[in-house]
Amino acid sequence: MSAILAGEAALEVDNTPFSDYESDGGSELSTQSLTSSIREHVYENGRRYHRKSAGQYYMPSDEAEQDRLDLAHHLFTSLFGGDLYKAPIGDKEDPANVLDAGTGTGVWALDFGDLHPGSQVIGLDLAPIQPEWTFPNVKFECDDLEKEWTYKPNYFQYIHSRCLSTSIKDWKRYLRQCFKHTAPGGYLEVVEHSLNHLYCDDDTLEGSALKKYITTFGECLAKAGIYADLNSEYLKASLEEAGFTNVKIYATKLPWGSWPKDRAAKRIGAINHLQLQSGLEAHALMVCTQFGGMTAEEARALCHDALKEVDNRSVHAYNYIWNVVGQKPV
Numbered sequence: 001m002s003a004i005l006a007g008e009a010a011l012e013v014d015n016t017p018f019s020d021y022e023s024d025g026g027s028e029l030s031t032q033s034l035t036s037s038i039r040e041h042v043y044e045n046g047r048r049y050h051r052k053s054a055g056q057y058y059m060p061s062d063e064a065e066q067d068r069l070d071l072a073h074h075l076f077t078s079l080f081g082g083d084l085y086k087a088p089i090g091d092k093e094d095p096a097n098v099l100d101a102g103t104g105t106g107v108w109a110l111d112f113g114d115l116h117p118g119s120q121v122i123g124l125d126l127a128p129i130q131p132e133w134t135f136p137n138v139k140f141e142c143d144d145l146e147k148e149w150t151y152k153p154n155y156f157q158y159i160h161s162r163c164l165s166t167s168i169k170d171w172k173r174y175l176r177q178c179f180k181h182t183a184p185g186g187y188l189e190v191v192e193h194s195l196n197h198l199y200c201d202d203d204t205l206e207g208s209a210l211k212k213y214i215t216t217f218g219e220c221l222a223k224a225g226i227y228a229d230l231n232s233e234y235l236k237a238s239l240e241e242a243g244f245t246n247v248k249i250y251a252t253k254l255p256w257g258s259w260p261k262d263r264a265a266k267r268i269g270a271i272n273h274l275q276l277q278s279g280l281e282a283h284a285l286m287v288c289t290q291f292g293g294m295t296a297e298e299a300r301a302l303c304h305d306a307l308k309e310v311d312n313r314s315v316h317a318y319n320y321i322w323n324v325v326g327q328k329p330v
């Protein structure tokens with residue numbers, strides 16, 4: 001008997017393998033019976049990070065970040081004219097099983113479940129930052145998308161995957177798993193943006209702090225093992241390689257700030273401005289300090305200088321949001 005256990009009752013034997021994400025329910029993972037370790041955090045440079053995501057995901061999961069994710073959801077739906085997706089699913093059509101991969105605060109999954117009461121929606125994430133009370137047709141699970149998925153093959157009529165570009169290390173494998181678990185005739189929609197590049201139609205981006213920010217951020221991400229050159233053509237080719245057909249790219253311009261003249265674009269740019277106020281730091285702080293050799297002060301100065309240019313609208317930068325949609329052949 002081990003000295004530590006002397007005098008204590010023998011430990012019961014459990015033949016199931018250990019998982020950080022274990023629950024009472026076998027392979028059906030649920031937030032209702034999480035082990036306490038999954039709720040542990042680490043603090044770094046004043047931000048709170050999910051402990052189990054260490055070495056895997058470099059953005060915080062604290063309240064400020066959760067607020068930003070909810071604001072970003074509002075930004076996306078505003079950008080898409082109120083729509084939640086580009087896949088050809090009608091408002092009156094309820095795909096039976098839906099997965100929101102890397103759901104974050106779960107806000108997209110909840111909106112989808114509300115709009116499609118006949119769908120069963122699963123929001124999956126590394127971190128348990130979703131609300132405990134959900135609609136009856138929406139549930140949240142904790143697991144790692146880069147491990148072997150426990151769902152049945154051909155299960156989901158629709159998989160939605162948004163803003164995982166700073167998360168997924170092996171896109172090809174991830175997309176192959178998406179394909180395996182999509183039902184024949186079902187859709188995968190990947191929503192992403194470039195990580196190391198901003199667009200600009202005049203010369204204001206050249207030599208700017210925003211350019212320095214995006215370039216430095218991309219370099220640090222690459223050092224962290226993230227594919228920083230991610231773009232819509234790469235995603236389209238990778239979806240096709242995984243087996244999806246009818247792959248379409250929908251590219252929507254997202255202004256970085258309220259500099260556009262067009263009223264609708266100005267409004268979107270203003271919402272994005274709000275999101276960038278905490279978003280620049282949320283994206284860059286950990287990767288620039290851990291992989292770019294910067295101090296926290298230097299990383300914050302990089303973000304601060306870039307944000308000033310968004311504030312004063314001196315740089316006319318924009319990004320593309322790419323919705324890449326593919327269908328699994330019947």
Ligand SMILES: C[S@@+](CC[C@H](N)C(=O)[O-])C[C@H]1O[C@@H](n2cnc3c(N)ncnc32)[C@H](O)[C@@H]1O
Binds near residue numbers: 056057073103167168
């Ligand atoms: C930038 S957030 C986007 C959240 C959500 N998709 C949205 O658009 O609002 C990325 C999310 O992916 C989660 N994530 C990162 N790596 C993951 C992984 N390997 N498996 C599951 N979730 C992951 C993070 O915990 C975080 O909540």
